Amino acid sequence: MSLLDGLEVGQVVAERAFSLTRDSLVRYAGASGDFNPIHYRDDVATAVGLPGVLAHGMLTMGFAVQPVTDWLDARGWVSDYRVRFTRPVLVDPQLGAVVTVTATVVVLDDAGARIDLTATVGEQTVLGKAQVRVTAF
Amino acid sequence: MNLELTERAFAPTAPYLVGREKVREFARAVLATAPLHHDPDAARAAGFADVVAPPTFPIVIAEATLQQLLAEPDAGIDFGRVVHGDQQFTYSRPVVAGDELTATLRVTSIKTLGGNSMVTSESAMTDASGAHVVTSISTLVIRGDES
Numbered sequence: 001m002s003l004l005d006g007l008e009v010g011q012v013v014a015e016r017a018f019s020l021t022r023d024s025l026v027r028y029a030g031a032s033g034d035f036n037p038i039h040y041r042d043d044v045a046t047a048v049g050l051p052g053v054l055a056h057g058m059l060t061m062g063f064a065v066q067p068v069t070d071w072l073d074a075r076g077w078v079s080d081y082r083v084r085f086t087r088p089v090l091v092d093p094q095l096g097a098v099v100t101v102t103a104t105v106v107v108l109d110d111a112g113a114r115i116d117l118t119a120t121v122g123e124q125t126v127l128g129k130a131q132v133r134v135t136a137f
Numbered sequence: 138m139n140l141e142l143t144e145r146a147f148a149p150t151a152p153y154l155v156g157r158e159k160v161r162e163f164a165r166a167v168l169a170t171a172p173l174h175h176d177p178d179a180a181r182a183a184g185f186a187d188v189v190a191p192p193t194f195p196i197v198i199a200e201a202t203l204q205q206l207l208a209e210p211d212a213g214i215d216f217g218r219v220v221h222g223d224q225q226f227t228y229s230r231p232v233v234a235g236d237e238l239t240a241t242l243r244v245t246s247i248k249t250l251g252g253n254s255m256v257t258s259e260s261a262m263t264d265a266s267g268a269h270v271v272t273s274i275s276t277l278v279i280r281g282d283e284s
Contacts, residue, residue, distance in 0.1 A: 024168075032166065057221045070170070077189075
């Protein structure tokens with residue numbers, strides 16, 4: 001089935017909640033090489049004026065696109081992906097954090113589609129202008 | 138902020154060999170479970186030589202160019218004040234394990250807004266044949282003294 005068959009502007013193609021823990025941040029630090037201690041040490045985070053340990057923005061950007069990849073199911077690929085980091089994601093040592101991602105079709109054309117993402121923690125959005133360009137294989 | 142950074146030429150980074158296990162490790166870290174990222178057979182069935190890197194993987198390589206920028210003695214960038222403002226990846230083709238990527242940094246704009254500086258830089262990545270694969274574009278916000 002082709003990528004664009006039956007697709008409509010305004011359609012929600014994927015929605016998913018991601019649970020993060022402090023372990024997720026340590027794993028991302030190791031995999032990415034970003035060892036900024038504000039992502040794993042409360043004392044450092046508070047010393048620089050933050051309310052606590054934050055998820056790496058690039059971690060949030062990294063998983064927020066996964067619902068789109070899974071929806072694509074090898075019918076196409078992500079050829080452009082951009083986000084603005086509008087609000088940090090605080091990760092509580094016990095409770096972690098839950099980020100909910102919704103992916104909606106915004107533009108359809110010959111090359112593929114533009115899918116916009118919303119990423120929220122509770123009522124607050126954490127990414128702005130999060131746009132995924134998908135291109136058919 | 139040193140406004141002349143936009144005119145500066147930076148040397149290409151040493152080639153980065155994209156390894157299959159690194160792709161899998163990064164995919165696990167960004168909660169990417171699609172078979173394309175983990176299973177070479179699934180990747181081959183989709184027409185790729187090996188596992189496909191998740192869309193944000195090139196940040197691992199862009200990191201080397203960010204270090205070049207921060208290491209410029211006259212850049213005036215205090216890492217402790219840097220916040221990632223926005224990020225973009227624009228691809229010519231997906232990154233696949235086995236790719237040998239070389240990144241070249243260019244500072245494209247520097248703006249000052251209310252005591253903060255915003256530095257936008259591009260890290261263009263080419264494969265061993267010299268063909269463009271992906272460009273990572275980052276805007277860093279450097280907080281001023283008062284904020």
